[in-house]
Amino acid sequence: MNLRLLIILFSAFVLFSSCRSTKKVYNPPAQSSFQFDSIDSNGDGNITKNEFQEITISEKNDAIGPSIAFGSILLFIVLCCFFARRVSTING
Numbered sequence: 001m002n003l004r005l006l007i008i009l010f011s012a013f014v015l016f017s018s019c020r021s022t023k024k025v026y027n028p029p030a031q032s033s034f035q036f037d038s039i040d041s042n043g044d045g046n047i048t049k050n051e052f053q054e055i056t057i058s059e060k061n062d063a064i065g066p067s068i069a070f071g072s073i074l075l076f077i078v079l080c081c082f083f084a085r086r087v088s089t090i091n092g
Contacts, residue, residue, distance in 0.1 A: 039047055
């Protein structure tokens with residue numbers, strides 16, 4: 001009984017005290033800058049909708065790298081669980 005109470009108190013302590021942050025960090029989104037001459041492809045002195053769309057299409061975020069990292073971590077966790085279960089059935 002005392003061990004269960006100790007585990008519950010320890011879990012509550014870890015749950016409520018480990019994720020507190022006293023410092024707030026503001027991370028503004030990254031802004032890219034372009035030279036006007038590089039955007040104005042036809043050289044008329046105005047940025048048309050087509051020119052604006054060309055720039056916004058070229059600035060898309062890359063989602064392949066984070067997806068590969070997430071899949072690798074997930075595969076690693078699944079393999080660890082698989083081998084842990086296999087070892088526990090062999091020994092027990």
